[in-house]
Amino acid sequence: MKYSQEDIPSILRQHFSQLADKGLQEELATVGQLMSFEAGEIIMDYDSYIRLVPLIIEGSIKVTREDDRDGREVLLYFLGAGDTCSMSFTCCMTDKRSAIRTETLEPTTIIAVPVRYVDSWMTKYQSWKSFVMRSYDQRMNELIEVIDSISFTDLDQRLLAYLEARSSSTKSKVIRATHREIAMDMNASREAISRLLKKLEQLGTVELGRNEIRVLSPV
């Protein structure tokens, strides 16, 4: 979808209704930059400085962390419309380099907020403060789920958790991904994923197509 700067107020109403302060909305409309990305673009990478806090209004983003060992990537979580990247708050307030990489999974549009406002708005606008707090809380919970899912013994349940996380970030039943991609996210072999997906299809949980997985029954 095509957005322009004038749409920001209505976008805020639609996806970020929690940000209720009138003044905040006005500031966002003037100071926020709409940015669009193709699928597969890396918005932030490891070690880069973060100058922006993104409010995601459309699309889906995968957040990963680099493994200390052998450059492997560890999947942290997915972000979708209405989300923001909690890590970017921490990074910009502590002036640290990014410990994460964010990559778009689909065409994605964000409102980019320059970091210098992020801090001052905390005291200025109650709704901003609680938004930041809430998104921290949400993210923390998701991370706990990820950790739980790692401790799942079988790949079976981990895959379900993955599909669920990914489709809820998009608010869509259709996941555009290859088996290979999923396998890499989960540190599993492609064949294993293919076989499990096939099994899920036979159970009616899911419907498979090339580059595409439809989640039928809620996971």
Add this chain to the structure above:
DNA sequence: ACATTAAGTGATT
């Protein structure tokens, strides 16, 4: 038409 990439399958460890 040909090459490339995604996905399905069986066997082996």
Add this chain to the structure above:
DNA sequence: AATCACTTAATGT
């Protein structure tokens, strides 16, 4: 559950 070897199917050029 990983790896290998191979097939089949879909897509891109």
